[in-house]
Amino acid sequence: MSDSHTTVTPSAWKERGRLHAILRLLWADKLATLAALFLILVVACAILGPWLLDGVATRQNLRGRNAPPFDLARGWAFILGGDQLGRPLLARIIVAAGNTMAIAVGAVVVSLTVGSILGLVAGWSRGWAGNLIPRLADVIMSFPSLLLAVIVLYMLEPSVANIVLVLAITRIPVYLRTTRAEVLEMRERMFVQAAQVMGASPRRIMFLYILPMIVPTLTTVATLDFAFVMLAESSLSFLGIGIQPPEITWGLMVAQGRPYLTNAWWLSFWPGLAIILTALSLNLLSNWLRIALDPTQRWRLEMGGKKNG
Template sequence: MSTVGAPRIEVHRTIRARLARARIGDLAFYGALVFLTALVLAALTQPLLVAMGWMYSPEEQNLLLRNSSPGTAADGSFHLLGTDYLGRDALSRIIRAAQFSLAVGALTVICSIVIGVIIGLLAGYYGGWLESVFMRLTDVFMSIPGLLLALFVLYVLGGGFVNVALVLALTRWPVVARVTRAAVLSLRERQFVLAAHTAGAGQARIMFREILPNLYPSIVVLGTLEFTRAMLSEAGLSFLGFGIRAPEASWGLMLAQARPYIDTAWWLIVFPGLSIMLTALAVNSLSGRVGMLVDPQLRSQIRHQSKRKSPTAG
């Protein structure tokens, strides 16, 4: 019997087997990864694209084209997502707003993680009066409504990129501190920590060389979730007029500016709203996989299971 087509048949069987094992979660993960990659690249390269003439400037105004619907405008120019009430290209404004929204989320997460991890690490490792002081401090901050605190501080200090990020970090570090403290309480009783004590390692070395690396999976997953919360909070503050302010762009600010035109220019509401929703969904979809990638033990377990389930040639 001829076996010329056997290799091709085997390849087709392998492909079908892999597609059969693909889950909705896998498709969501890769879709979220592609979306976020495209969004970040567009935000980073927008100044270059504008300089090369491949994209409209987000500040360029043309009142003759105000509130033009998506597609070809009256002067023959093409605007994929239409124009706003000042005749600015909506797509360029959305990408410009992504720069601020993503930057605020990243800076907020970095600041809240640095503060929360240090406090949680010290409180969980040393315990005693230091733990009591730090935990009562976190209780005080968590008892104050975060939005109310942010509105009060921004009313006093004014809006802007830096102020919004620092205020949001001020309201979110207690969550990081509590998660870190709980993880440290579990890790400090592990055998590798006791062995480090027995070997004469100093307390600073144990905390930062033995315990802290084992906190990475929890911190990374929490950081991705906090990024979504920070981005949504910034959009809400900008919508209320306390966050990013004109002439800069923010998705929340774009929604606020489009309210008078909701009946006549639907695209000014829909596309910034979709940007917020899709970015939040994409980051949340990545959170679980990111934790798996930075957890060596879980990664080895999944690799072992995948080898056991891999199709074999028959």
């Protein structure tokens, strides 16, 4: 009988080493570590919450209207209290995380994709495209993003798809201008000129040589922009032109609790706290990414990791 051995390929060892290095850099920044753990919890709630707690979050119990927090007599779901219809706030916050995160992720992905492609073209082209595309970004940025979203959503149905589309359009100039600035600087570098001499097509140079170089910058911007989009969606829901009942988001929960601030502050406090902590965690993680992805500043985290080790 021959013994079976698990063979670990060099590529697997390389991936393990890379993951270990990332975790060490993250552990060197304790605030970023806490932020990452909190965001993992939020993502888990967004994925599993609607599946596990949707029935609990929508079940009405008029005897528990505006139930105070930390009253476990009604069950664990009422640890944060109940809303104006006796529905448990904890379950509703967990379920609402799904819609809030879906809108934010959708808007960031769409704006990142469209904006980076337009930015690559605008930065590389020396003809009409290089002049027209930046002017398009200037036109969009000339309108306040929240005001533009309000105007469009007044004319359209306030559905999830429309909110994602509106918020994505308002954020496209951020990625377009960032990508264009990076391309304008990189197209004069030696490796780009060498690729041109070797006969590489402009498309190949943009997507295989330049784009990987600016992905760290775009990742940092997207992480920070994620918090802005989430706050914008919460603002729209608070104004009553975002997600409509029976769907729920954190911003809508804050808006629904506004009439009860004097006698049931917890209706708006807990979803508002979730918004604040998520935005703060995204900002802390964005700051860590900016340092970790910059070779000239990464030594700060590496030195911190050695001291902690």
